[in-house]
Amino acid sequence: MKNLHSILSFAFLGATLLTSSCDKFLDQEPASSLTNTTVVNDVTGLNILLQGAYRLMRDGNNNVNIASPLGIKLLSSVSGEDMMVNQEQVGNNWNFYTYNNQRYDATGAVTVAIWTAMYKVINNANIVLGYVDDIPGNENEIAAIKGQALALRSRCYFNLVRLYQHTYALAKDKPGVPLQLTAELEPQARASVAEVYTQIVGDLTQASELLEGYDRPNKNFYNKDVVDFLLAQVYLTMEDWDNAELHANAIRTSYPLMTMQQYAAGFSTDNNEWVLGYTQGPQDYWWYDSPACWFDFGQNNAPWQAEQILPSNHFVEEVMAGDPRLLVIPNPLYTGKYAATKFLELKDEPPYSELYDLRAAEMYLVEAEAAARQGDVATALQVLNTLQNQRGATVTTTGSQSELIAAILTERRKEMWGEGIELFDILRLQQPLSKSTADGHYLNLTIPANSSKHIMLIPEREVVNNRLLVQNPHPDQAPVFVP
Template sequence: MKNIIFKFSISLMLLCFFCNCDSFVEIDLPPGQLNTPSVFEDRTTANAAMADLYAKLRDSGLITGNGTGLSNLMGNYTDELIYYGSATTGIPPFYNNTLTANNGTVASFWNDSYNQIYSANAIIQGVAASVSLRQPDKDQLTGEALFVRALIHFYLVNLYGAVPYITTTDYEINRHAGRLATELVYQSIITDLVQAQNLIEEDYVVAERIRPNKGAAIALLARVYLYHGDWAEASNTASVVLNDSQYGLESNANMVFLKGSTSTIWQFKPMAEGVNTAEGGNFVFTSGPPPFVALREDLVNAFEAGDHRRISWIGTVSDGSTTWYFANKYKEQTNTGSSVEYSIVLRLSEQFLIRAEARARQGELSGAKDDLNVVRHAAGLGDTPAVSQQEIIDAILRERRVELFTEYGHRFFDLKRSNALDTTLSTVKTGWNTTDALLPVPETELLLNPNLAPQNTGY
């Protein structure tokens, strides 16, 4: 980071929390601006700092619903989306699989992510130093910041491979940070999430599930265990969420992505009342040709006959000669009188599919089928016909494809961890190479910090 500004000011009882990271690995130490203890001496301003971090996650970086986030870019990178937008944006290199180490969007992924991690660390340190915050507030804020730190590192390690795991705001440490092996990154993620779940309240501290509770930390931990191949831990951890009476699958597919859905575990509230999701603005269109992106037909054809998700979550536009399809999970393309959709980051159906896969990989085939069938029944489908272990695992991965499409890069990560990237994408993406399993480390970062070397193969 060439510049990190961590400054707090209060106006009309609203706190604005600034943290500008132009580059993660090289910063000019901002004199007197990292120490802002007054922010963490008051519960209101401390919570405002936390809320602002969630606004940053919503509006920029990896998990934003904007066109620069994983949902769109990795959908273009794999076999979910067809790109129709301008050739001058940062998206064509993702769609054509022609990324380079000088790609600005890849650099933004890296810098925005470490900006957000820096903010999480600043909250952890500020809360720890506070002498006036009540212990329950300190625990909740620390737990949430640990959750965010783990979440962003989880995406980074799955995109870049070995990455620095940053746990401090200390300039001298961060500017020389090297890349940790993926195993060590995973262990750090697990450590943070275990601590987070022990600190965060079971109940949501604010309405509408817009700040993570204990269930959100446990849900993310279940996913991490699955990706890491810890099948028993993944199954047991997902069970904690699935046994929580706060959550329940919606029987109507049109209800799943409304802000009041019982299947939501954690979601982002829009910036103002009446605003809906960036996803709806990006994916929905009403006339052809598509102005931005459309769904690939092979994804549309992956749905079984009678699947309610095919009817409710995929829209169709035709000009009489050509038909296009779009992701219609979030249906509000524009503002409404009051917001009806929030961007959902974690939801219950993934937990059923996590436990189903973890059970199947341990040979618990009956339980795996039961979990898979819960998701299928909610979509109006019958029991899976899969019988053998491999058939059940394949059926679960197919279910993940139609359940989680255009959500935070799930398709890319599922293909990658099931060793199916090359066999799947080489047939539909002419620019696909085996080395595309990892993104390049930004060239600017390698130049500023030699400890980030070597560059990922292929770049």
């Protein structure tokens, strides 16, 4: 029997968040009323530990605007060419979201918060996985618990390996992140990027089998569809086009696209296109957990107007010119800039809004890209055109493979702007980045492809406390990836 007192601390921390800040997230017995024996020896106890992992993931270990799924999307969006941090309002407070050295400071808020949150979720999942095979109970319930724990763990490792090392095709033999696969917190060296991806795919494949037939209570929970979505993202990053297409197709054929009326309604109410999202009550609302808050400049009457993120002038006036998805207005506070109206809240009444995490349109684009890269131009064009027609956008007609791939990548920018795919596309496509005042940005910035500024340094305290860890090269010493 494992030492419960030494391994349950993280789990109880996460589960306690359920009772203190989100009683309605799951109607379960409070963690504080469970004995250690109950926690690890029955379905109810392990389910509460699992919900602790969910809550830690949902709130980014109390760092919503940095380490939650939506916080990571925010980081990704402002790391690209099309969105920018409003330097007139936030000044230097958000330098860690630009390419200032705070971004990759080994003691900085972003590097530490994301690393810590992901490994806390992983540890919660590992505790569940360490005991789930030994508990009595309904076979389907046990399979559902195990499948969800594997899916949560795999998503955390996917976040970590993409943020703390270069992309798979470039760096698969380089150090990735430590693979902590049990609740025994022994020091681990960094597994290679390839080893981390092997673990991610293995976890998700097993989760897919376990979650077959699992009927989740609502879209807060990971089911087989969420697993297919994650597998499509993972295989796209690995450039395994066949499997990326396969899993993206499973979502595309199951989740119809939202209408343009729903698209323009603000991404605040669940619809048929949402694969994963989060309901909110008054006890859930954080200052910075909503894209509506981040992009709001007073135009939407949101309870919190953070005035943080703007679309660049170039994106508005050139990339999106004439596209129905260009949901912006002249910025009401800053002359010559724009403000987004893509993300809205439900105004002045709780629960303010529901928060979307994963939606099917991304999978239409993954399937189209994967098909195009395999030379199946007809399928790629058909899937791409389905999305474009639904949006009332200009329809791509090219029959050239290279031109079609370029069109699909542009469509990703148009469909998913502000939704967190930007940095991850820069990384996997090994692209340079340029921002300029001429395009409406606040700074002139040129970053070469495969810049070390794209990836984070491992938190200093982790390197100090675990002598097996090798630190990433600092961008000042190694500006770009070194084979």
